Amino acid sequence: MALIGVFDSGIGGLSILDEALRQLPEQDYIYLADSINAPYGEKSSEWIAMRSLELCQYLASQGCDAIVVACNTATAQAIQHIRLELKNIPIIGVEPGIKPAAMQSAKGIVGVLATEATLKSDKFNALLATLPSQCHFIKQAGAGLVPLIEAGRADEEETLELLAKHLEPIVNAGADTLVLGCTHYPFLRRAISKLLGNSITLIDTSQAVVRQLKHQLQLQGKLSASDLPGAITFISSKDGVNLLKMAQELMHSDLDLHHTYSRALG
Numbered sequence: 686m687a688l689i690g691v692f693d694s695g696i697g698g699l700s701i702l703d704e705a706l707r708q709l710p711e712q713d714y715i716y717l718a719d720s721i722n723a724p725y726g727e728k729s730s731e732w733i734a735m736r737s738l739e740l741c742q743y744l745a746s747q748g749c750d751a752i753v754v755a756c757n758t759a760t761a762q763a764i765q766h767i768r769l770e771l772k773n774i775p776i777i778g779v780e781p782g783i784k785p786a787a788m789q790s791a792k793g794i795v796g797v798l799a800t801e802a803t804l805k806s807d808k809f810n811a812l813l814a815t816l817p818s819q820c821h822f823i824k825q826a827g828a829g830l831v832p833l834i835e836a837g838r839a840d841e842e843e844t845l846e847l848l849a850k851h852l853e854p855i856v857n858a859g860a861d862t863l864v865l866g867c868t869h870y871p872f873l874r875r876a877i878s879k880l881l882g883n884s885i886t887l888i889d890t891s892q893a894v895v896r897q898l899k900h901q902l903q904l905q906g907k908l909s910a911s912d913l914p915g916a917i918t919f920i921s922s923k924d925g926v927n928l929l930k931m932a933q934e935l936m937h938s939d940l941d942l943h944h945t946y947s948r949a950l951g
């Protein structure tokens with residue numbers, strides 16, 4: 686059985702854990718949320734790189750066989766550094782799905798909603814440069830959204846108003862496809878559909894990320910077959926009990942099928 690570490694600045698990576706439980710329910714997981722420091726998206730590159738490495742080292746010290754950096758911001762700013770330091774463990778990152786979006790967009794107009802740190806990163810801009818120039822991307826930083834999602838307010842009026850403001854340039858440009866370039870944003874699906882109906886196709890990369898995780902574990906010979914759902918330990922730098930409560934509220938997976946534990950980091 687593999688032990689898989691999933692790390693995010695907060696609860697965003699639960700969207701990746703949810704998909705991991707769908708594809709790989711029998712593995713064991715540690716979900717690590719650095720909620721005391723969320724949002725990462727407005728912090729310096731140096732700080733994000735240092736803190737992300739520290740937390741991945743912690744997951745490695747707990748015996749993880751693979752680590753998912755379930756945060757676009759930490760992936761953009763820190764993954765190379767983490768891979769260099771933790772050479773013996775597969776480190777899987779997440780990136781905004783601009784490539785599948787460019788392929789799916791009929792109009793060739795794609796909105797990208799992500800954090801400021803992701804949008805300004807060399808990694809994101811290098812990926813953007815590989816895509817056909819006839820596809821037009823409208824990049825929008827979702828400032829202020831992550832704290833509202835962290836506070837469990839994804840569906841409240843204040844969030845809808847802020848989201849509407851961020852989506853305005855994307856809608857005005859006539860985009861038919863929207864990349865959810867932050868793992869917190871899949872929790873805004875209901876709010877987005879309230880604002881835009883079905884007029885825009887949403888792209889998030891969680892399925893592809895988990896396929897990549899599965900592939901890496903297979904290569905390492907770490908995937909053993911079992912019918913029993915694995916255990917999940919929820920660890921937060923802020924409040925472990927609240928993290929588990931939010932996971933139960935936000936995730937589609939039935940956490941009652943798993944043994945769950947929660948605790949504070951430290």
Ligand code: DGL
Nearest residue numbers: 697724725726757758868
């Ligand atoms: N969930 C994160 C991401 O995918 C980080 C959001 C934040 O902490 O600003 O980018």
